[in-house]
Amino acid sequence: MDPIIKVENFTFYYPESQVPALDGINLTVQEGEFLGLTGPTGAGKTTLALALNGIIPNFQGGRMGGRVMVAGLDTAKTPCARLAGVIGSVFQDPEAQLVAEVVEDELAFGLENLAVPREEMRQRISAALEMVGIASLRHRSLRELSGGQKQKVAIAAAVALRPRVLVLDEPTSELDPRGTLEIVALLQRLNRDYGITILLIEQKISVLAPRVPRLVCLNKGRIVADASPRQILAQEKLTTELGLEVPPVTALFRMLRRAGVYHGDLPLEVDEGRRELGRLLGHQASRT
């Protein structure tokens, strides 16, 4: 089967910039994957998201090389309205991306732009609100909602367009830890139950690591790693270079590995670490 995303040798310079924001990117994503994308500030994460949804190069001037294919469409040659039915985007700041006063109107907005007939529009709005678990917010004013609820509305608005891919650019950066985990759990559900391919851009590696099977790391416009979070977090030189905030429990087990007392998989979460520690201490006790 053809991959849902295929980025081939893609390079992009913003206007008047001598340094490429993206430099020879090659990335293949199969339909149904849940992918994390991380890297330091200025690495090119947002630029890649904009290249995937066609804003680059359709609305943003600049120079590019290579190509970006999403669901078989070349994003540089496809109108953004057509791409919107294939790939949905959610950005960092819910305020900046919401345009309506009332939740259901927000969902209607994108559908109207695609000229979806009225009755189908009503059905799609209901379905999207159900999928995201916010049917009860349908008639609420956006101004009354929390940041987390607003992000869910933004996700529902994207889902109403029935995309095969969702790209989310740091959607939880303005949320507290509970709101963050709720959004990630929602994305996992959309991926698992509806097969939507998810590309989640996130600097907080502790949020991504236990929840994504595949993590792509960008630095200075290049992909510097593409592996499981466990494999990436095991590479001390790489994580230092990228300034990734390694979860404390993972850092502890890296130390134990270095000291030669631990040889198992690196835990990514506290519970996992506690279990491994129990096993390790039990093992040590049985040897003495």
Ligand SMILES: Nc1ncnc2c1ncn2[C@@H]1O[C@H](COP(=O)(O)OP(=O)(O)OP(=O)(O)O)[C@@H](O)[C@H]1O
């Ligand atoms: N509109 C623009 N015009 C010129 N240069 C830009 C523009 N937007 C981004 N850049 C530059 O492109 C490079 C990549 O930026 P980008 O925003 O894609 O990185 P990022 O990884 O998303 O960073 P952050 O985590 O801070 O959002 C940076 O050097 C940045 O300064």
